[in-house]
Amino acid sequence: MxxxxxxxxxxxxxxxxxxxxSKFVAxxxxxxxxxxxxxxxxxxxxxxxxxxxKFVLWGHHFxxxxxxxxxxxxxxxxxxxxxxxVLWVVLGTVFAAGVHDFGTLALxxxxxxQSVGTLAHRLIGQxxxxxxxxIILILVLMVNAVFAWVIANLFISFPAxxxxxxIQIPLALWIGHAVYKRNKKMLVPSLVALxxxxxxxxxxxxxxxxxxxxxxxxxxxxxxGLFGLGAISTAFFIWIAILMIYVYIxxxxxxxxxxxxxxxxxxxxxxxxxxxxxxxxxxxxxxITAPISNPDANVSWFPLLFITIACGAISxxxxxxxxxxxxxxxxxxxxxxxVGYLGAVGEGILALVSIIAVITFFPNREAFFAxxxxxxxxxxxxxGTFIQGASQLAEGLLIPASVAAxxxxxxxxxxxxxxxxxxxxxxxxxxxxxxxxxxxxSLEKKHVATTxxxxxxxxxxxxxxxxxxxxxxxxxLWPLFxxxxxxxxxxxxxxxxxxLKRLGRSYVITIVPMIFLMFMTLWAMFQQVFLxxxxxADSPNTLxxxxxxxxxxxxxxxxxxxxxxxxxxxGTGISELDLD
Amino acid sequence: MLDKLKKLIAYYEEVLELPHRTEIAxxxxxxxxxxxxxxxxxxxxxxNPAYYYTLELYPYMIEEFHDWHLRMGMEKSPLxxxxxx
Numbered sequence: 001m002x003x004x005x006x007x008x009x010x011x012x013x014x015x016x017x018x019x020x021x022s023k024f025v026a027x028x029x030x031x032x033x034x035x036x037x038x039x040x041x042x043x044x045x046x047x048x049x050x051x052x053x054k055f056v057l058w059g060h061h062f063x064x065x066x067x068x069x070x071x072x073x074x075x076x077x078x079x080x081x082x083x084x085x086v087l088w089v090v091l092g093t094v095f096a097a098g099v100h101d102f103g104t105l106a107l108x109x110x111x112x113x114q115s116v117g118t119l120a121h122r123l124i125g126q127x128x129x130x131x132x133x134x135i136i137l138i139l140v141l142m143v144n145a146v147f148a149w150v151i152a153n154l155f156i157s158f159p160a161x162x163x164x165x166x167i168q169i170p171l172a173l174w175i176g177h178a179v180y181k182r183n184k185k186m187l188v189p190s191l192v193a194l195x196x197x198x199x200x201x202x203x204x205x206x207x208x209x210x211x212x213x214x215x216x217x218x219x220x221x222x223x224x225g226l227f228g229l230g231a232i233s234t235a236f237f238i239w240i241a242i243l244m245i246y247v248y249i250x251x252x253x254x255x256x257x258x259x260x261x262x263x264x265x266x267x268x269x270x271x272x273x274x275x276x277x278x279x280x281x282x283x284x285x286x287x288i289t290a291p292i293s294n295p296d297a298n299v300s301w302f303p304l305l306f307i308t309i310a311c312g313a314i315s316x317x318x319x320x321x322x323x324x325x326x327x328x329x330x331x332x333x334x335x336x337x338x339v340g341y342l343g344a345v346g347e348g349i350l351a352l353v354s355i356i357a358v359i360t361f362f363p364n365r366e367a368f369f370a371x372x373x374x375x376x377x378x379x380x381x382x383x384g385t386f387i388q389g390a391s392q393l394a395e396g397l398l399i400p401a402s403v404a405a406x407x408x409x410x411x412x413x414x415x416x417x418x419x420x421x422x423x424x425x426x427x428x429x430x431x432x433x434x435x436x437x438x439x440x441x442s443l444e445k446k447h448v449a450t451t452x453x454x455x456x457x458x459x460x461x462x463x464x465x466x467x468x469x470x471x472x473x474x475x476x477l478w479p480l481f482x483x484x485x486x487x488x489x490x491x492x493x494x495x496x497x498x499x500l501k502r503l504g505r506s507y508v509i510t511i512v513p514m515i516f517l518m519f520m521t522l523w524a525m526f527q528q529v530f531l532x533x534x535x536x537a538d539s540p541n542t543l544x545x546x547x548x549x550x551x552x553x554x555x556x557x558x559x560x561x562x563x564x565x566x567x568x569x570x571g572t573g574i575s576e577l578d579l580d
Numbered sequence: 581m582l583d584k585l586k587k588l589i590a591y592y593e594e595v596l597e598l599p600h601r602t603e604i605a606x607x608x609x610x611x612x613x614x615x616x617x618x619x620x621x622x623x624x625x626x627x628n629p630a631y632y633y634t635l636e637l638y639p640y641m642i643e644e645f646h647d648w649h650l651r652m653g654m655e656k657s658p659l660x661x662x663x664x665x
Contacts, residue, residue: 045647046605046609047602047605047606047609048602048606050601050602052598053594055591055595056591056594056595056598057598059591059592059595059596059598060595060598060599063595063596064599179600179604180604180607185593186593186596186597186600187589187592187593187596190596254603254607255603256600256603256604256607260599260600260603263599264596264600267595267596325599325602329598
């Protein structure tokens, strides 16, 4: 099958979903009112609450939610063939992610722009809020561990990308300083920074001297590293240690100093990445060589597919963005459809092209099965294959393969690094909030909370043993990341359902995806935690078993609490709820 | 064509600057808050001779003062002289 046809079909279904389904949801279920005074107007303060043009807000919302996760998940999930992955991305975006992102935005707008965490408190009570905070804490911990592993892995596989990625840091500090202290515009300096990074990438992909390859320095894969570890294990250890020191500094600095200028440069990279992939697809016009399905898979796609692709089909993280910032800036209530639903569609489009990059990369089926020989192999090789596939598409734009591979890996590392920065910062805030809740004042201190966040993440990423030894097993955490992300999405959908029920509206559109998602996620978790990682199962793993069990119990608990709230219309918080 | 391109670039720039505008506004507000706190130094027990001469600024700052004391965690106006709430 031709890949362009697949992309066109996918985008056409997204367009239908936006044109008809989201219109139905907006008019009949959420009953958006163009005359409703949104929090951006009601609490206008020029800082958080600012009425913003819907196109601008959509752009910001999309660049905040799109990252490395919608690339990595699909690149692994094509192991079961391309059809299941494409179907889940397309249908998941239309019926689950769109409604979730749109729903959390609409819910928050009708409730003073409060975040889903605060709304959990009002809708399902104090215990619900604490459980919710713990689930978010586990999610960000997983994000830190997985993305630290992703970056270390790419630095080891694509050593030419190291220098350009590190050059971004001083450039971003310079831009931050120029904008904040001297009130300069950001567009031109950030484009210059991007050009410097890409020129460095072109040079370093040609000159081996500039490639910082720790494994080669230690005498290749068989070489001896530090502390009696192998070369690859030592390289993982060094990169993860450097990354953790970096995120400690980055997440304690004021955001305008480093985080925001980096985001600014990375937003250009998102456009460059999408441009390379879609234009490359158009010019190379490739055929799909991967199989449509994989009947000999060693791990069943059902239900594991639904947690392997989290972002790109549905992601709880989007609800945090929708209710955290976007809802405070919505000019008219009717704009929620454009910003929320189309934001999810943007992410779906990115996930779709990631799938296409991987399934057109291989010369034939045999080559595909040689790389994707088992689910474990697919988990380890997925991202590398995406980068090679993307650089093959880029060759259609006359970019040499080695340069393209370096640039694509820089793009993925930059996305992952931004996510890492943000989530370490988020974890610090949550630890502080738990400190307030449980009256442990020392946890409220910035450096104490950040130290706990960084040390816990480092321990989690270094502990699991992978095929290449110490540190290389970070991908084992990917299903747990997917799980906690999906659970968060399910809980947010449940909150929207409770809200709709209390308004006396039909809540089928949110409760059906919620039940589907919770069922698949809990089932997948049960299989992994109790039939795979437990001490009596095939591949016992104490760490994953303990983590998985904690998430499992918390989730059941929060679902029961929420169902109680759903069944009881006079439940906690209802009297203070703004139901208008 | 050129106009459209300019509009597109302006749009793109606005999208990217949205979070930075928020953050910079927040930092500036924090500086202003500190400045106001210093102006109301009587509250900390330090006499402020300029206080009686600032009465004519009253109508200009009452709204801002109200927002400020809320942000500073004081539900009611801390000064008996300014009765915003």
